[in-house]
Amino acid sequence: MKKLTMIVVCCVLLLSLCSCKFIRDYSVRGVENFDAEYSDFELNVCLLPTEDFLERYEYINADYRYSAENAGVLSLDESHESIVMIQYEDDVYLQAKQYCLDNMELSDSNIIPYGDYIFFENIELAVGLGKYGSPIGFPRWFNMFAYNDTLRQLVFIGYYDSTFYDVDIVEFQKQWGSFLQEHFGEVYILSKYMMNP
Numbered sequence: 001m002k003k004l005t006m007i008v009v010c011c012v013l014l015l016s017l018c019s020c021k022f023i024r025d026y027s028v029r030g031v032e033n034f035d036a037e038y039s040d041f042e043l044n045v046c047l048l049p050t051e052d053f054l055e056r057y058e059y060i061n062a063d064y065r066y067s068a069e070n071a072g073v074l075s076l077d078e079s080h081e082s083i084v085m086i087q088y089e090d091d092v093y094l095q096a097k098q099y100c101l102d103n104m105e106l107s108d109s110n111i112i113p114y115g116d117y118i119f120f121e122n123i124e125l126a127v128g129l130g131k132y133g134s135p136i137g138f139p140r141w142f143n144m145f146a147y148n149d150t151l152r153q154l155v156f157i158g159y160y161d162s163t164f165y166d167v168d169i170v171e172f173q174k175q176w177g178s179f180l181q182e183h184f185g186e187v188y189i190l191s192k193y194m195m196n197p
Helices: 002-018 090-103 124-130 169-174 176-194
Strands: 026-029 061-070 078-087 106-114 117-122 141-148 153-161
Touching (some): 078 176, 106 176, 117 153
Antiparallel strands (some): 026 061, 078 153, 106 117
16 A cells, blocks of 8 residues: 555656646746747747847837647647737838848748738748758748738747647638737737837
8 A cells, every 4th residue: 555655646746747837827028028048849049030130120119928828737738829029110110121031031932911911931940940850830830920011010920839730721821810819819909009109
């Protein structure tokens, strides 16, 4: 009996140590807290064109949100979302946008117009991790870059969802607005109404 109790206690301890990341959800807010190294699944590593991009161009407003949701101890299902939104004055916006277009590895095929935004898949993360055989790709694990000429705004999105298997890419692109609303709605709505001077 003593042996059985000891085995159960060891199993519970081992399970709790191994599952720590699965029992907590967390988020980080504010552009001052952006860190390319602070993200699960490398979402922030290639999110911006350079590590000093936020300092390179003077902006009017900026926001950053990172969140992770885990299904629970007995499930491996989890999702991670990262978004940086930056708004500029006219001239600075054009420079910052052109810098992104010139210095990011953007997909020629995965381009999604949505409202006044044009979204491009940023394939730098996929190319880098693909070398190691990682199962990375749109729409399960991706980075996106978008610009909005009307709001003079640049948007950088990182996303990972372990439950997205065999999702049809064309169908997912058609549902892009719903996806944004569901996963980035709070930030997206704020950007349209509060970041527009």
